[in-house]
Amino acid sequence: MDYLAIAVALVVVTASSVAIHLLARVRRTQPGNLPPGSLGLPVIGQSLGLLRAMRGDGGSRWIQDRIDRYGPVSKLSLFGKPTVLLAGPAANKFLFFSGALSTRQPRSVQRILGEKSILDLHGADHRRVRGALLEFLRPDMLKAYVGRIDGEVRRHLEENWAGRATVTVLPLMKRLTFDIISALLFGLERGAVRDALAGDFVRMIEGMWAVPVNLPFTAFSRSLKASGRARRVLQGITLEKKKASQAEEEQGNGKASRNSDLITCLLGLTDGHGERLLTDEEIVDNAMVALIAGHDTSSILMTFMVRHLANDDATLAAMVQGK
Template sequence: MEAFLLYILPLVLLPLSLYLITFTRKNGSENSKNFPPGTRGWPMLGENMEFALLGPQKFVKDRMEKFSPEVFKTSLLGEKMAIFCGAQGNKFLFMNENKLLTSWWPQSMKKALLFPEFVESNLKEVSALKRSFHHDILKPEALKQYIPVMDALARDHLDHDWTPNSVVKVFPLSKKYTFELACKLFLSVVDPEHIKRLADPFTLVTNGMFSVPIDFPGTAYNRAIKGGKMVREELMRIIKERRKEMMENKETEGRDLLSKMLLVTDEDGQYLSEMEISNNIIGLLVASFETTSSAVTSVMNYLAELPHIYIEVWKEQMEIAKSKGPNELLTWEDIEKMKYSWNVARESLRLTPPAQGAFRETTTEFTYAGFTIPKGWKTFWTVHSSHKNPKYFPEPEKFDPSRFEGSGPAPYTFVPFGGGPRMCPGKEYARLEVLVFMHNVVRRFKLEKAIPNEKIVFYASPTPVHGLPVHLQPHGK
């Protein structure tokens, strides 16, 4: 045995030593170029483990204090990365989109979501849809028609799944509602079994697309890849059937998002392929499902936790309810009256933002805050470095909806939906969905948390460990 160890040890140590020498030299040359301060963590592993254990908020806060409050370097997801902090960092990245930076997704995310043919493509090639199309279908004028549909589905959802005087888990139920709504509005899919065929594998995707990219059976990443394949197969079947149906009926107007995509042509007059449409729908499902479910859950958490906030929301929503007939559905005008409720939702988004920031890739070398950011590095802007900063939000841990009265927070400090050219086009969709859900829940129930200090963990978005169980207390007659 000893002889074997003496033989094998040099074979292991030599390549490791060479790697460490190269790594050290590389770091030395980087320091001479005045790259941002920071650490790359462990060879090969980077700081993935620290990011996972600390959570995004503490990870960023610790490094801002240790290295720089403006920008620091790290290594995440196998990439050299510069983390930009604070309102100035947000502004710089938002304003330099398509100038110094371009969109970027981690390889793990692309492999889980996209067809293998598109994994190595840049995101502009993956989309094949002009960003203006997304803005057109998700702007307020187009979304007005969705409000009665959202309201009717919310009522039905509460009738079936929110039993008075019981305990329900808000997070899984909000995910069920948001996914059913997306299937109805985007694809006109309403059959529960059909929705389940999409929802089950899609949950595997969202649970594993930011996990450690180890593709072995049993890992979250492996399940995400398998789930993505199942979702794409089901979407391709739906898209092909719809295209055939539209051609047979000679349809020229889109009844839903899918139909509109099937009617879109590029500059050469060519229709989008089924794969391109599938990529776009998957992107919209990710945006409308995980983050909106997290936002709804967070709002319900604060309403259950803070009775003085709940009562003000209830008063506002009851005024709206009293102005309508018994079965009359909500309208755009009703949503516009929900000013205090939206301030509550925004304060919830400040304290518990569904998305932690976003990645970009540098397309040219540039200087920021006196530091060199090389071409090819990845960047990340982070919500917490401004949302929890007492300079922008006094007593940052206090829940205070009045922060959003008047002109509201300073520019680039409140960024749950990003900013600049790539601000989330689904911002208005999310606003409507959250407010419609708030209206229906507070009209029916008072909420009390079953686990007062339930821990929040971070997967694709902030997730209550036990799903946020709440007691549903119906209002007295």
């Protein structure tokens, strides 16, 4: 027992010494002209407090509390990175109109979505990728997708809504949104691959706003593994579509139609010299971003729309009559 007590005491003393050393090192490396506030514990910072507030729908209150305490400009640490919180009209003007700043995602998001995504590109590379993505979103191309979206919606309603007295709308809207995105972006038909990708997508989302600690039991670790699996699926789809396009060209059928899905569209884009506009890595990374970007906003909007119609008989009747 004496040996055990001594061992425990040594562990405690060692851990305390390391913690004190890290905190002292952080304080020593901070310049003297930083705004008020605290960076908190290394890596963790204020991430846990923000995540708790967001889960309880108190994100705005959490931010306002910091503004009340430190003023409109303060320092903190979120998701492993030193951060500056700016608030107010002057801060917004500086942020959006100043050339001194450029957007950059936290390292945790980069590791999940990839480093060649439009979220982290600047200058000519950003314009090149943005132009390629906008090619897929041209009005004439969007018209071609209406029929496919309609088919996904009809199947979804038949399988999940028809004959049921009550439904839980938000999870169903999230799955419907994912199915539509999978069909339009990747040309991925219903089946085991799409179902597996849907599960990995949920795990990816969970880890994007988690403390970036890559340990087996953490949400961030699960998200990284899910991202790896999703990336392999998209890489396989990209390779398959590239081979199909090359086969069509060799058979004299010309280039494959770019209207079928995002990956096919991006594979078919070339610059003024006939070279491909995007690399395979850029296509996969930006397909990952596109998968994430419209999911929550679209599903939540549709959920509120259904809620409104369920509580407004007049509007629902007018829509049914005008169909």
